[in-house]
Amino acid sequence: MKPIIEIKNVKYQYPGADKPVLNHVSLSVDKGDFVAILGGNGSGKSTLCKLINGLIPHYYVGDYSGEVLVKGMAAEKHKVAELSRHVGYVYQDFENQIVSPKVIEDAEFAPLHYGLADYHERAVHALDVVGLIDQQHKFIWQLSGGQKHLLALASILSLNPDIIIMDEPVAQLDPQHAREIYDILKKLNDEGKTIIVIEHHTEFVAAYARNVILMDQGDVLFKKPVKEALNEVDVLLEHQIYPPQVTQAAAKIGTSGILPITIGEAIPLMASIVECEQNTVHKLRTEDKPLVTFEDVTFSYKTITRERDQVLHDVNLTIHQGDYIALVGNNGAGKSSLMRLITGLVKQEKGQIALDGKDVRKTPPEHLAEIVTYIHQNPEHMFIDDCVKKDIGFYMKARKDPRTEEKVANLLKQFELTDLAERDSRLLSGGQQRRASLAVGVGMQPKLMLLDEPTANLDIATRKHITRILEELKTQLQAVVIATHDMQLACEFANRIIVMHEGRIIHDGTKASVFTNHNLLKKAGLNPPQIFTLAKKLGWERPVYTVDDFIELYQSKEAWDGVHA
Amino acid sequence: MEYTRKFTEKLSVEQVKIELLNTAYGNGGTFFAKLDPRTLFLWYAYFGIFPWFIxxxxxxxxxxxxxxxxTYVARISPLIIFILCLGLLGQGGYLLIASLFFGGDWTSILPLLILTLKLSVISLASITVFCSMNPEKLSxxxxxxxxxxxxxxxxxYGYRMLPTLLEEYHHVxxxxxxxxxxxEKHGFLYINTIAYFIKLAVLSFYPLLLSTAxxxxxxxxxxxxxxxxxxxxHIEVKKLKLAGLKMKKRDYYFLAGSLVYMISLFLFL
Amino acid sequence: MGTQTLNNRYTLTQSQKMMVFILSMSLYGLSNMITELVPSAYLGPIEFSIEYFAFIPLTLCILFHPLYAAIGASLGEVIFGEIMLGQFGGFGELEKFIAFSLAMYIAGTFVRDPKNRKQVAAAALLGVIIHQAISATVDILKVWVGVEELEAVPGLAESVVVIEGFSFLNDVLFSGILFALLPTVYLVPRLYGKIEPLLGMKPRDRNDRYSLTEIIGPRLIATGILLAAAAFLFEFLSESGFNVEWEADFLETYGDWFIFVSLGAAFIVALITISVMLSKKRKTQHLKNAKKEEKVS
Structure with a gap:
């Protein structure tokens, strides 16, 4: 088949950068392929994609050499606007790509500005493809995050491009919506479109992609069919890419031949593996005095149609010292509202909330801030000063703490930020920003910390790093609540999991009680870690939450077998 | 504290969205809302300028x-009209007091009233026209x-981004x-507290400058x-975009009616 | 379009100009909406209010290309502060638009070295002074035009000048220092070198000069406005002339109308031109090319 994209020996360096972001990259992509690009932060994935629609070299000035052919057109000789008719690009910060106030207008924007007379029909068709047709007359402000992402996709589909590039399609979505967007991409692929995604989640790669490109430090390390690519477990791990859990597990237990990349493939291969008996130690939790209590709390806000949107219904909840809670559930289940109510920044409609014995409704948020800290999902909302050091010390300085400097130095060390102390927090990478926002939160010396999606938008390696840091925080805080879609984080961090659904707490238990309850998972739209599902499908009785758990159980099984053999 | 709470509530993102929608689309069904924007501009071009020279x-x-x-036909709330005219009268009042101070006398009242009248005509004309156009029509x-x-x-873009920007400002x-x-202390006339919040309002723009960039x-x-x-x-794009704009009978009747009215004013008064 | 090289000194690409424009428009627009919503305190005729956060366009004009930052800010004010709040005032906005863009533009070009605090401070005050001076002049002119035989009414002319002069001083001292001078001096050094890379630009350096074609005398601005007004009229005439629904009978009736309209347009243009020229004579010869302003792109 003739390649639709050919990249020949391209080298590129951003203006002002000290080394090239792409080193002599050569690559070709066939028409109708579904390609996933893997690579750590800063490996040049996004830069590579910007070559394809001509943003490089037309839009970004910098040192550029080599040749890019898109459908036989030399990218250098065609304008961005011409190439964009064939290449649609959905950004990671897709929000800023939506430029019109209404859904239909945004979908019409591109074909209209290319002067295509059937712009309205094109827009309607594109909205239909992504399933937003019923929302077409809504304002962008009325859409959820997931819907906005779909709209960004529709707005490029309206030009009917042959190539669709999506930069981290599921970074901010809950598992259900993530699957939805991949199913749409698959449908488009079946219709003959070439799809390129940048993706950290190898489980999606395994399920949907046909070929995989691995990048590192501006080089393409390989381009292989997905199965072969994900079988390169060592190479991937070396570059901070984590293959699907089933693949990792299979590699660790030394499965011979080709490793499985999906559960479906894993089950026949591992059918012989039986779990072994093992005594697990249950952590004892001391029931201390309650830190937070919710009594019949309801919360709603006025929407633009002037109706009240009920976000929380009669919530009752007690958080004790020593509680490390994961708050899970779909987008819009009410997790953020629940946490924001504790901070006093929003007030409940009915019911009582007490924080450390204080009535939250009657205490100004400034005073509550001395007990509870809320870490925003977007770390940038936490940065108010012009460097990391000042941001961390802001709270202490305002209170004239004489030991500010010493405390800030310790925090910088704890969060591995010492080298970045003088940098502006907003100009750091995603993982660094996240660490800085945590340091800011700890710097307020709270008893309780609330975190909103602390691992969203991070690559898996950074995610693991943050999880480790959160683990260390347990000693400094009396209680922590994390709202998250990241079930691996929930499993590793929490000793209590609260499941929310449509404004209600529908379950309050532990990982065991949550993940073994099939109906609950289905209702709340939760996906347990893949390894958990594998173990269950293999018929193991004991739940398994991490690859290490799996290996441990497996190994002890081997030992057990050995004894009795 | 109470004051700032009210203020921040007023600035709550949802509230602003409601207000924006209302302002933008509140007057959709009126006679003026059905006119072509060109008619409205033309009409305004006369009533927004000529009173100066009459x-x-x-x-x-x-x-x-x-x-x-x-303004009645355009369903502008009478309260807005009242406040507007009162404001204009107030301005005239200051001028009057000042001119008395400079040795003028009560004969200044008449010219000032005339000035106020002119300003009122101009303001009412612009309210009629611009409140009757929703954003798409205006643009x-x-x-x-x-x-x-x-x-x-x-x-x-303004309508698209405002809620997002406001939300971010709010967070910061x-x-x-x-x-x-x-x-700790509010100070005389709350001056300390007010100064503190104004300072925050200004400082909050530093982070916003970077993120908006x-x-x-x-x-x-x-x-x-x-x-x-x-x-x-591009001319083709413009044509596509504006294909829906048409001068209708209604537009001509309205312009002709206004013209006849103005001519008769000049002829019979 | 997107194609360019950045070899020349401080010439921005089309897209970079657009970025500066959007940045300035969104932020100043947002600040305008906030200041509109904050209530103001009155002490007799003196108003203590946050009139505008002039530091935003000032900062951006000093850090980036002043023309696009200035026009973006003015348009942001009109869109966020007027149209979206339902307060759009038609021709009145045109005058504000021109006065404000001009003032911010001049303030921006005044600064040669963004790291020099004295220059930044002077530019911030200069910007507010120019803006307030133009506004005051236009307000005085309005009474002049609006009241027949102004000289015949004793005391009126003086009182207008005194009241406008007083509000001029009030605004310059209150808004000028609190919301222009102090924040600008605080922000410019902090953002210099930090915000430019976010837009993919090099920071302005001490030796950068704006090309001379952008610093143009008052005659050009006047012609620019006249041309724009003429363009407006011709566009209208031609568009409506080719309208299918436009019936022949109507053309005759409307012929007179168009004369009125063009007369009216000519008058407002004259008004603006005079006010701008009057204030210009005393101030500076730095003037922007109004024609360019029409093409923000």
Missing amino acids: HEVMVLIGMFLFMLVT NGLLKIGLPGQISFSIA FQSFRLRGKAP KRARTTVEALETKGSMYGFN
């Missing part, structure tokens, strides 16, 4: 009455009369509040890929 009191009063009728109209496409884009402002420390970059990149650098001022 000195006959009776004609001005006639125009003023006409404006009252149009299409501006595009039609030859203003650059960037302006109509900017209007749309809250971060300042929670991590900073409000003054990042936003602007993606947006412009996206505009480029959406062909708009090419399309903003």
